[in-house]
Structure formats: C-alpha cells, structure tokens
Amino acid sequence: MDAQKQLDTRALELAARAEQRIVSHERECEHRQVEIIAKLDAQKTDRDSLRGEIKESLRGIYGILWKAAGALIALLILALAYFLVRFGLPGEAHAMADAPALHGEAQP
Secondary structure: OOOHHHHHHHHHHHHHHHHHHHHHHHHHHHHHHHHHHHHHHHHHHHHHHHHEEEEEEHHHHHHHHHHHHHHHHHHHHHHHHHHHHHHOOOOHHHHHHHHHHHHHOOOO
16 A cells, blocks of 8 residues: 555646646746737738728829829820811811802812
8 A cells, every 4th residue: 555655745836836837837938928919919000001091192193193194184185286277177178178169269
C-alpha cells in the first residue's frame, strides 16, 4: 500500500505542477492577447484615417478631371461653332448656289 500512496502522491505533485504551468501559460497568453488587440485597434484607426485621406484625395482628383472634361467639351463646342460660322452647314453651300435658280434669276 505504501507504494500506491507514493505513486498517488507523485501523481498529485505532477498534476499540481502541470496546473501551475497551465495557469502561468494562460496568463502569458492573456497578456499577449491584450497586446495584440491593442495593436490591431491602433492599426484599424490608422487604416481608417488613411482611407479617409485617400477618399479626400480622390474627390480632388475627380473634381479636376470633371473640370478638364467640361473645358474640353466647351472647347469642342466652340470649335464646332467656329467651323459652322466660317464654312456654314454641310450642304448649305450647294443650296445657296441653287437658290437664285429657284427664284427665276439667272446664274452667272
């Protein structure tokens, strides 16, 4: 019976030591988890801030692109108006050449 008692005592000692190691390990893991969560929160804040800056920059770029597109459209309209005034509508020259003949006037 003495051997069984020694075996039981030894098993209880090992179990107690294992429990202490597990508790110590859990404390260390909890500490690391708190640090990791804090770092992730800081990174999320940084990422959200950066995302806001990027959105603001893109708004500025889109504004510039819309202004450039508007200016290009205005330039094309002005060029079209210039050529219409300068050269008239397509087919208009032919119609004007035929106009005197329609009114009974002689063509030179």
